[in-house]
Amino acid sequence: MKKVDAVVIGAGPGGYVCAIRLAQYGKKVVLIEKHKLGGECLNYGCIPSKSLIFASSLFEKVTEGKKFGVEADNVRFNMASLQKWRENLVKKLNQGISFLLKQNKVEVLEGEAQFTSPTTIKVDKEEIEAVHFVIATGSQSLHIPGFEFDGKTVLSSKEALELSKLPHKILILGGGVIGLELGMYFSKLGVEIEVVEMMPQILPGTDKDLVHVLEKNLKKRKIEIHTSTKAKSLKIDSRLRGNDKGDRGNDKGDRGNDKGDRGNDEQWKGVTLTVEKDGKEVKLEGDILLVTIGRKAVTESLQLDKALIETDAKGFILVNPHLQTSSSHIYAIGDVTGGPLLAHKASFQGIQVANTIGRGAPTQPRPVSWAIFTDPEIAGVGLNEAQAVEQGHEAQVGKFPFAALGRASAVGETEGFVKIVSDKNTEVVLGVFIVGTHASDLISEGTLAVTHKLKLEDIASTIHPHPTLPEALMEASEAALGHAIHITNH
DSSP: OEEEEEEEEOOSTTHHHHHHHHHHTTOOEEEEESSOTTHHHHHHSHHHHHHHHHHHHHHHHHHTGGGGTOOOSSOOOOHHHHHHHHHHHHHHHHHHHHHHHHHTTOEEEESOEEEEETTEEEETTEEEEEEEEEEOOOEEEOOOTTSOOOSSSEEOHHHHHTOSSOOSEEEEEOOSHHHHHHHHHHHTTTOEEEEEOSSSSSSTTSOHHHHHHHHHHHHHTTOEEEOSEEEEEEEEOSSOOOOOHHHHOOHHHHHOOHHHHHOOGGGOOOEEEEEEETTEEEEEEESEEEEOSOEEEOOGGGOGGGGTOOBOTTSOBOOOTTOBOSSTTEEEOGGGGOSSOOHHHHHHHHHHHHHHHHHOOOOOOOOOOEEEOSSSEEEEEEOOHHHHHHTTOOEEEEEEEGGGOHHHHHTTOOOOEEEEEEETTTOBEEEEEEEETTHHHHHHHHHHHHHTTOBHHHHHTSOOOSSOTTHHHHHHHHHHHTOOSSSOOO
16 A cells, blocks of 8 residues: 555645645655646636636727727637637646646546545555545536536536537526626627526625626626526427527627637527516526536545545535644645635645645635626625624725726726725725726735735835826725825715
8 A cells, every 4th residue: 555645635726736835845745636637727717717708808809999099890709719729728737737746746646536544545446545635626516406517508617618609698597706707708709698696686795886887887788687586497498599690780790700600500409497586487598508506515426424524514524724624634625615716715725734734834814815707807805894894893995996097097997996995993904895907916916915914004105106007006095094186085
C-alpha cells in the first residue's frame, strides 16, 4: 500500500492549488481527479462562460458602434469559431495546470476516489494511506424531478455553454447568477429570453438597489422576467418548431447568417413550461429550457461514512472554522462545504488548509468578494447597510454614480454606481458594492479595504489616476465623509 503525507481529492481551483502548496512545503502529495484538471470552473464554468460573455459583448459593441464613429456592414457572429476558441482556451489552461503540478512534483491519479477507512482511500484498484486528506470535489447542477436534463432540449449550464447553434428562444428556470449571466450572453446574440424565478426578485439575496439597475437593462433588452413564479410542469413538444423569421425581421443584416449560426429549425423540438403566477397557470413556450436553480455537493461516490464524515441535510460536508470535517485529519474546502459557491473562495481555503497541514498555521477567515457578470456587472464584499446595523454598527453610506465620472462618460458606460458602507463612529469601511461597467475588476480595491479594515480617508486620500473607473471608489469615500466634490453632498 502506498503511503503519503496528503491526498487531495478533486483538481478544481481549490484542490490543485492546495496540492501544489503542500508540495512546496515538502509534503508527498497525491492529487486525484476523475475527470479534467481545473474542475467545473475551468472546464464548464468560470472561464468558458466569461469568454463567451466577452465575445457576445464585443459583438454587440461593434454592431452598436456608430455613436463612436465605428461603422461596419454585415457584421456576423460565427458560433463555430467561438466554440473552437472556447475549446482551445480550456485545453491550454488544462495543460498549464498539468505543467504546474509536474513542476511541483505532485503525483496525479486519474480515477474515482473512495474512502475505505478514515486513513485509507482507493482509486480504482490502488489503495493509498495518508496522514491528511483534503476533499475538494466541488458541486454540480441540481437535478429537479420533472425537469431532468437531456442535453438537447433541457440543458444545464454546461450544455448551454457548448451550444454551436443558436435557438430562437430560451426559457430559463432560475433567475440567479448563472441564469442571468447566460441569459444576457444569448440575448446579445439575438436570442429571445424569458426567465422564471420563484423568489420575489431576481438575484435573490442581492441588494435591491443593485438589482434595480440591472432590471432596467433587462427591460431595455426585452428580456422578460417572471418573479414570484413557480414552475409546475414541462412538456417537450413532439412536433418540430417552425421558422420564427416573421417576428424577428432580417437577422442577416445585424446578427449575421441566420442559417449558419442558428442552424436548421429541425433541431429544436421546443418546450412548453407551465408556471403558476399570481394564482393562475400560465404556459410559456420556447425552443429549449435552461435549468439553473441550484447546485449540490459532489460526494456520492466518496463513501464518506467509511471515513466518519458528516454532512448537512443538503449533502454538503460539515466543517469547523479550521475547515476540518468530523474526522479532524480530513479537511474539506470549496463548494463541497456549501456557502458561497465561488472558485476564489475554494482557492483561498486550499492555501489555508495547506498552510495548516504544512506548517501548522491556523486558518484566518477573510471577507469573500463576489462578482456577477451580467450587463451591467454587479460585485460586492463585506456588509451591506442592513447587515451592518444588525451587527451593532451605526452605518453610513457613500454613493457615487458612474454618470458623474469622466472615464465612464468617455466610454459610454454610465449605468450604475459605487456604494461604500462604513461605521459612522470609526469610519472603518465595512462593505463595498458596485453595479456598473467592470465592477468585477473594481471590487478588488474594496476587498482590500474591507479585509484590512481601512478607513474612508485611506481610500479618499489615495491618489487615483485620472481618468479611470477606480476613481469612483475614491469619490464614494469622499461622499461618505460628507465632502464630495463631483456630486451634491447630502
